[in-house]
Amino acid sequence: MSRIEGVLKSLKEQGRKALIPYITAGDPHPDQTVELMHTLAAAGADIIELGVPFSDPMADGPVIQLACERALKHGTSLRQVIGMVREFRKTDTKTPVVLMGYLNPMVAMGYREFADAAAQAGVDGVLTVDLPPEEADEVAPLFAERDLDPIFLLAPTTTDDRIRAIAEHSSGYVYYVSIKGVTGSASIDVDEVARKVAHVHELTALPVGVGFGIRDAKTAAAVGKVSDGVIVGSVLVNTIAVHQTDPAALNQALTDLLHPMREALDNQVT
Amino acid sequence: MSVKLTEEMLKAFPDARGHFGDFGGRFVSETLMDSLMTLEKEYLRLKEDPDFQAAFDQDLADYVGRPSPLYFAERLTRETGGAQIWLKREDLNHTGAHKVNNTIGQALLAAFLGKKRIIAETGAGQHGVATATVCARLGLECHVFMGASDVKRQSLNVFRMKLLGATVHAVESGTKTLKDAMNDAMRDWVANVDDTFYIIGTVAGPHPYPLLVRDFQSVIGRETRRQCLEKTGKLPDALVACVGGGSNAIGMFYPFLSDESVELYGVEAGGLGIETGQHAAPLCAGRPGVLHGNRTYLMEDENGQIAGTHSVSAGLDYPGVGPEHSWLKDIGRANYVSVTDDEALAGFRTLTRVEGIMPALETSHAVAYAQKLAAGMDKDQIVVINISGRGDKDIHTVAELDGIEI
Incomplete structure (x- = not known):
């Protein structure tokens, strides 16, 4: 059983929902990322999505675009991001880490070399925004051989046939994109998300994480009620932007954001 | 190959x-x-x-004004010396480009x-x-x-x-x-x-x-093929078109892909020179990667971050290129070359001066390369340049380079 699967199974047994924060690696500075990951874990993260910065993040809104620019200003590369996970694993062997990003840095590194390095460093899953399952023939076996969970997106526009097909190619969890839009843009319609996620649950046994548009404890709780986990990104990345010059204040601010979400999710225990 | x-x-x-x-x-x-x-x-x-x-x-036909003419550039041919140079006049389309x-x-x-x-x-x-x-x-x-x-x-x-x-x-x-x-x-x-x-x-x-x-732009090559046969009784020996994303080039090339005798030249933006890194020539100096929904040749750094590009022409200032061009390059069916900003500007001036046709700066890259190519060919051979757009939009840029304020 993969680390992701184990965590989600144990949460399910406790009737709890996963809190999955996202930060962009290398933002505000590569030296701070490992510490921020530990902060997230201490503040109640069940899984960490670690963004791999890319020069052209087409599915992201301005908040994460700027985070990528800050990280790239310091030359943060995919190899370095994998190194950060290796460092994180020295003291945290239980919190799963999912790398989230775009395909081209992986192409540049080479699929096999990437898969080897990621698995050895203790990466658990890989979510590549611009890699639909149709184009994943080459990477799928490389990931499978190394127990890296391929995480794919589902969108409001995804048809039933595709939901089934994507679930077939996924392990760990599937990521339901709650809105039509880029990260951090619109507010989500919780009723609509509830309806859609319930439908996804009918089509696959995999856990469903919901992301895009979750900003506060109230929304997190509402979305947690209808899904297996909530993914929180832009609001955290925005906090990083605000406190980019003050590491101590930043760690505190991230903790202050996640704690209420953790509590709200746990108060939803069913 | x-x-x-x-x-x-x-x-x-x-x-x-x-x-x-x-x-x-x-x-x-x-x-x-x-x-x-x-x-x-x-x-x-x-x-x-x-x-x-x-x-x-x-x-x-009725809105764009097609077919666009295939025009024999007699003075340009004489000035260049070598193959006959013909111009496919996409600059005459409504809105001034292909x-x-x-x-x-x-x-x-x-x-x-x-x-x-x-x-x-x-x-x-x-x-x-x-x-x-x-x-x-x-x-x-x-x-x-x-x-x-x-x-x-x-x-x-x-x-x-x-x-x-x-x-x-x-x-x-x-x-x-x-x-x-x-x-x-x-x-x-x-x-x-x-x-x-x-x-x-x-x-x-x-x-x-x-x-x-590609299908919509292929009208360019279909017309060129027919017009060239009508006017000269044979197919062209070489086609030259500028390549940014590559739509005018593929439109020109596609109907000729199975005509083995027709050489295809896509001209990328060499900017300040390929060796300076300040250019927009992924087919000449890039490597395959994934951007904007397709796998193709890209300009990128060693970590797969997309590189900044430079060209005097905004329309060629793009780090990727259409995937069909990448394929045509790899199978050896088309040749991809580059000319610098300065060479393109010289092409702009030459065509304007000797034919009274002011090409877009994008197109000027094709003009500049076609002159080099034609100069080394025989007088009975035919080179067709795709004049993909007119240059009115670039007059400010050219004037500025000359230090003239308009």
């Missing part, structure tokens, strides 16, 4: 997943997949629909699909103008995304688009050029996917765009 392509073989490209060999495909976020699959299905149906094709052909062939086709598709809101990206502004033009004619809402630095250097086209009723969005992210405009257009599309049709201006992007843009 060179492969002889038969008409039969060409039908297999792109394949059902939009692949041209190792290139192309559909690398987009999930939200767009359904729209792209619907577009593909509808396009493949309409491609065979006589009513759709008749509407397209009629618009090309771009309108494609926007007419895609706007018709949008109308058939019932989409009322149009978005487009633009570099030099030619595609933006061509899109705004067809939107004005069809009464469609039009939003054009343009890099902030291109907005500055192509102010004439920005004003044209506004006059045509389009909203121009200046894109401030990244390098503020064409690639960033395309990023923002895709972001808009994801957010408005239900009512919005994205008119991509070049043969890049996710499948089926490289296919349908």
